[in-house]
Structures are given as C-alpha cells and as structure tokens.
Amino acid sequence: MRVIDTVAEMQQQANQWRREGLVIGFVPTMGYLHQGHLELMRCAKSKSDRVVVSIFVNPTQFAPGEDFERYPRDLERDMELLRSVGVDAVFAPAVADMYPEGYQTYVEVEEVTRPLCGAKRPGHFRGVTTVVAKLFHIVKPHLAVFGEKDYQQLLTIRRMVRDLAMDVDIIGHPIVREPDGLAMSSRNVYLSEGERHEALLLSQALAEASRLVDAGERTAAALVSAAQRVLERGSRVRIDYAELRDAETLQEMDTLDRPGVLALAAYVGKARLIDNAVLRP
Amino acid sequence: MRVIDTVAEMQQQANQWRREGLVIGFVPTMGYLHQGHLELMRCAKSKSDRVVVSIFVNPTQFAPGEDFERYPRDLERDMELLRSVGVDAVFAPAVADMYPEGYQTYVEVEEVTRPLCGAKRPGHFRGVTTVVAKLFHIVKPHLAVFGEKDYQQLLTIRRMVRDLAMDVDIIGHPIVREPDGLAMSSRNVYLSEGERHEALLLSQALAEASRLVDAGERTAAALVSAAQRVLERGSRVRIDYAELRDAETLQEMDTLDRPGVLALAAYVGKARLIDNAVLRP
Numbered sequence: 001m002r003v004i005d006t007v008a009e010m011q012q013q014a015n016q017w018r019r020e021g022l023v024i025g026f027v028p029t030m031g032y033l034h035q036g037h038l039e040l041m042r043c044a045k046s047k048s049d050r051v052v053v054s055i056f057v058n059p060t061q062f063a064p065g066e067d068f069e070r071y072p073r074d075l076e077r078d079m080e081l082l083r084s085v086g087v088d089a090v091f092a093p094a095v096a097d098m099y100p101e102g103y104q105t106y107v108e109v110e111e112v113t114r115p116l117c118g119a120k121r122p123g124h125f126r127g128v129t130t131v132v133a134k135l136f137h138i139v140k141p142h143l144a145v146f147g148e149k150d151y152q153q154l155l156t157i158r159r160m161v162r163d164l165a166m167d168v169d170i171i172g173h174p175i176v177r178e179p180d181g182l183a184m185s186s187r188n189v190y191l192s193e194g195e196r197h198e199a200l201l202l203s204q205a206l207a208e209a210s211r212l213v214d215a216g217e218r219t220a221a222a223l224v225s226a227a228q229r230v231l232e233r234g235s236r237v238r239i240d241y242a243e244l245r246d247a248e249t250l251q252e253m254d255t256l257d258r259p260g261v262l263a264l265a266a267y268v269g270k271a272r273l274i275d276n277a278v279l280r281p
Numbered sequence: 282m283r284v285i286d287t288v289a290e291m292q293q294q295a296n297q298w299r300r301e302g303l304v305i306g307f308v309p310t311m312g313y314l315h316q317g318h319l320e321l322m323r324c325a326k327s328k329s330d331r332v333v334v335s336i337f338v339n340p341t342q343f344a345p346g347e348d349f350e351r352y353p354r355d356l357e358r359d360m361e362l363l364r365s366v367g368v369d370a371v372f373a374p375a376v377a378d379m380y381p382e383g384y385q386t387y388v389e390v391e392e393v394t395r396p397l398c399g400a401k402r403p404g405h406f407r408g409v410t411t412v413v414a415k416l417f418h419i420v421k422p423h424l425a426v427f428g429e430k431d432y433q434q435l436l437t438i439r440r441m442v443r444d445l446a447m448d449v450d451i452i453g454h455p456i457v458r459e460p461d462g463l464a465m466s467s468r469n470v471y472l473s474e475g476e477r478h479e480a481l482l483l484s485q486a487l488a489e490a491s492r493l494v495d496a497g498e499r500t501a502a503a504l505v506s507a508a509q510r511v512l513e514r515g516s517r518v519r520i521d522y523a524e525l526r527d528a529e530t531l532q533e534m535d536t537l538d539r540p541g542v543l544a545l546a547a548y549v550g551k552a553r554l555i556d557n558a559v560l561r562p
Contacts, residue, residue, distance in 0.1 A: 007446050015448075019302065102530075104392045105410075105444035110385040129386075130445075137446045163386035164411075165288050165418045167296075 014140035026141030036176035036184035061127030190271035198234035205230035240265035295421035307422030317457035317465035342408030471552035479515035486511035521546035
C-alpha cells in the first residue's frame with residue numbers, strides 16, 4: 001500500500017494508472033475508520049483495478065464552533081485497516097497542502113444544500129463540495145463511493161458532478177449499522193455508555209415511521225411526529241431536525257406520494273448524530 | 282476537423298486521445314473569432330498533439346443588462362478560420378446542454394475577482410470560472426491558452442486551477458493588437474468609424490504611462506492620472522475604471538516598487554473595451 005502525502009505525487013500515480021488503462025476507485029474519508037468505511041472500500045474494490053482512500057479532516061466543512069479540533073484521529077490504526085482491505089494507495093495530505101496561503105476558491109451547490117444539515121451547519125456543504133472537487137482533480141478516479149448515511153452530502157456530490165460534468169461515476173452505498181441498528185459513524189466514539197443506548201432511538205424512530213408507511217400512513221406530518229415521539233423518549237436526546245423531504249430534490253413534501261427521505265439529526269450528549277431512511281409510498 | 286456538440290462525445294474523444302498518450306491543448310472562446318484568438322490556437326498547437334477550441338457564448342458570465350443577446354455570432358465564418366489554423370476539434374454545445382434545468386453549481390474565486398471588472402460586472406467571474414471548470418472537465422486538456430487582454434480573467438483562472446489542483450497548465454498569451462495598437466476584441470465590431478478612432482486612446486494611454494515609468498515616475502496616482510488624461514481626449518470615451526494594481530494579487534498599490542498592471546476599461550460608444558499593460562519599476 002502506497003502512502004502519498006503530496007498533490008503532485010498523487011496526480012502522477014493517478015496519471016500512470018490511467019495510462020495503463022486501469023480503473024481507479026476512490027473513497028474520500030476523514031479517517032478514524034469504521035466498518036462502514038471499509039464496506040465503501042470493498043465496494044470500490046469490486047468495481048475497479050486500483051483503490052485510493054483519502055484521509056483528510058477537512059477544516060472547511062466544519063461550521064464555526066464545531067468539533068474540528070477534537071474530531072477523532074488515529075492514523076496508525078487507520079493504516080492497519082486500509083491494509084487489511086487491500087487498498088492500493090492512501091492519500092493523506094496536510095491541511096497546508098490542501099489550503100495553502102492565499103487559497104480563495106470554492107465550489108458551491110445551491111439548492112439541494114439549503115435545508116437540513118445545510119441550514120444547521122453554515123458553510124458545511126461548501127466545504128464538502130470544494131474538497132471533494134479538489135480530491136477528484138488529484139486522485140482522478142473513474143468512480144467514487146459515498147455512504148448513504150450522509151444522504152444530503154451524497155445528493156450534493158451527485159449534483160455537483162452532473163452540473164460540472166465531472167467524469168466520475170458516483171456510487172451510493174447503503175448505511176452500514178451496528179448489530180443493534182445504530183448507524184456507524186466516527187462520532188459514535190463521543191458517546192458514553194448511557195448515551196450509546198439512547199442513540200439507538202434514531203434508527204428506532206426511522207423503523208417506526210417505516211412501519212406506519214407499511215400500515216398505510218402517507219401524511220408527512222404524521223410520519224415526522226411519530227419519529228419525533230420516539231426520539232423524545234431519550235432524556236439525553238435533543239432533536240436538531242426531523243423532516244420528510246423529496247428523496248431526489250430535498251424539497252418539502254406534505255404527502256408521501258413519491259419517494260421521500262426521512263432525515264434525522266439529533267444531539268445525544270455532545271455527539272451530533274444523523275440517520276435517514278428512504279420511505280416509498 | 283471534428284465538430285462536437287455534446288458533453289459525452291467530447292469526453293469520449295478526450296479520453297481516447299489521452300489513452301493514446303496525446304497531449305491536448307485547449308482554447309476556450311465565445312466565438313466571433315479574430316486574429317487574437319487564432320494566435321492563441323497557434324500557440325496551443327505548438328505545444329500539443331491535438332487542439333480543441335470551444336465556442337460557447339456563456340450566459341452566466343454576462344451581468345444583468347449586458348450584451349449577451351446581441352453578442353456577435355458567426356459560426357460559419359468561425360469554422361472556416363478554425364479549419365485554416367488546423368484545429369482538431371471544435372466543441373460547440375447548446376446553452377441547454379451546459380446549463381440544463383435544475384443547474385445549481387458554481388465555482389467562485391474570491392479575492393482576485395473583487396476589484397476592476399469584478400466590481401463593475403457582478404457575477405461575471407463566477408460565470409467565467411464555472412464555465413471554464415466545466416469545460417476543463419469535458420475537454421480534459423493538458424494545457425489551455427488564455428489571452429492577457431483579459432488580465433484579471435487570466436489571474437482568476439490561474440488561481441482556480443492552483444486552488445482546486447486542476448491538472449492543467451495555464452498559458453497566458455500576449456495581447457494581440459491591430460497595426461495601429463487597438464487590442465483585438467470581438468466587441469470591436471460594435472465600434473462606428475469615429476468610435477474606432479477614439480478606441481485607440483486606450484492603448485495610447487497605456488503607452489503614455491509606460492513612457493512615464495521609463496522616465497522614472499513611480500507614483501501610482503501620477504501614472505493613473507496620465508492615462509486618464511489621454512482617455513479624456515475622446516469625446517465618446519467614458520472611463521469605467523483606470524487603476525494600477527499589483528500584477529500578481531491585484532491589490533492596490535501606491536508606488537510602482539514591484540510589477541503592477543495598469544488596467545483600463547472604457548465605454549467607447551456602446552462598446553465596453555478593456556486593455557492593460559504590466560508596468561515594471
């Protein structure tokens with residue numbers, strides 16, 4: 001496994017692989033890898049000849065006051081996991097290499113980034129699209145795999161790629177969960193034992209709404225309320241948002257007459273967790 | 282010469298050339314080609330194996346009330362000129378293919394786009410960087426040639442390419458002028474005979490400032506005033522801006538103690554013309 005930390009070296013490696021006609025698969029991460037990340041890598045591996053994983057805690061996608069400084073990091077452990085999956089190259093640049101002095105260029109997707117996390121985390125998606133665009137220019141992948149847990153992020157990346165005609169195939173991977181249902185996240189490490197238990201309420205809230213849909217409920221307000229009631233059972237849970245929106249455009253919907261995404265964000269203790277489920281009429 | 286009007290076809294052609302190890306040179310234009318454009322193409326040709334020229338009057342780089350609708354177009358004549366230079370492919374997409382319904386992604390360079398044309402033409406550079414980024418993803422060039430007449434545009438593109446790690450070599454080409462000194466521009470066609478004569482004052486103003494530098498003048502205000510006085514000789518000339526700024530950062534400068542760009546924009550009749558010269562102490 002090659003460990004690369006400069007832009008020029010990564011581009012050189014990508015150019016060489018492309019000249020050899022090899023298909024490059026890419027999984028961008030912020031490190032502190034869990035099984036969810038590894039599934040994305042296995043997915044990339046099954047579709048490409050070479051897999052590149054980036055590890056970069058991207059400062060521009062943290063809103064003011066968020067957990068950039070204390071975001072969990074463990075590069076040594078990450079490297080072990082990457083080797084175990086058979087990743088071909090790790091791109092792990094320094095912040096100063098990605099954002100050198102005088103940096104002033106940003107990529108912005110406008111509409112699909114407005115609600116949900118976009119409304120709650122100012123600048124977050126601008127940071128995400130900027131760094132992903134830059135990583136695409138560096139790693140030059142044919143395909144890239146993103147988790148569906150960050151549903152709005154996945155839609156945003158898809159939109160950016162289509163709008164800017166980036167020649168990269170974007171693959172969404174289903175949410176990977178712990179055996180008890182908790183969506184895997186690097187931020188789960190923030191949870192105390194008691195919080196870890198209450199964090200289950202997110203997936204349970206989604207299951208409850210899903211059950212109601214199966215039983216014939218189609219009113220968005222009723223589905224959202226049901227999910228909220230489940231979340232409110234947790235004494236340490238503070239809802240950030242709970243909304244049902246069009247699964248393609250993220251526009252508001254009153255009735256589940258087409259696929260909708262039930263998107264949840266909640267603080268459990270200090271950890272801000274998100275989860276979602278696509279509900280179909 | 283191949284004429285291509287879809288994104289997919291252009292990407293396919295670019296991918297094929299790249300697989301064959303050919304170097305792709307690119308000159309983006311808005312058409313209505315003049316000798317200045319042709320020089321950019323000859324420059325690209327001398328440095329690459331295949332030359333692609335795009336012809337696309339990009340609506341997003343025209344500010345509200347500007348001349349998008351009446352911008353001169355003559356595709357047939359353009360094709361003749363492109364053939365005469367030996368261009369390999371022309372990419373001429375429709376507006377609806379570049380900006381389909383639901384389009385919502387923009388690339389923005391912040392600081393270097395603020396003064397000069399950026400201050401006078403709201404949204405102009407956002408339109409330029411967005412379309413150039415998209416064209417780079419479509420044409421996949423190894424190098425691209427831009428004219429130095431659009432000096433701020435060239436700096437902005439350079440900044441975007443560096444910031445987003447686009448693997449494209451940006452080449453600036455010296456301003457190509459008519460024998461009497463007028464910088465070539467598609468918009469020169471707007472000039473009446475009398476206006477055409479007064480349009481010469483732009484290059485004469487630059488020459489006057491240059492002469493003063495040679496004579497030892499280093500005060501920015503004095504150099505700018507001298508240029509303004511020349512422009513004010515024209516009864517049909519209305520100055521939009523005349524400024525001396527740092528040639529690299531476009532920040533204000535009081536003293537020419539490092540390279541500065543003397544940038545002029547003026548309406549001559551209805552035509553808004555720009556010209557510039559880099560002055561060195």
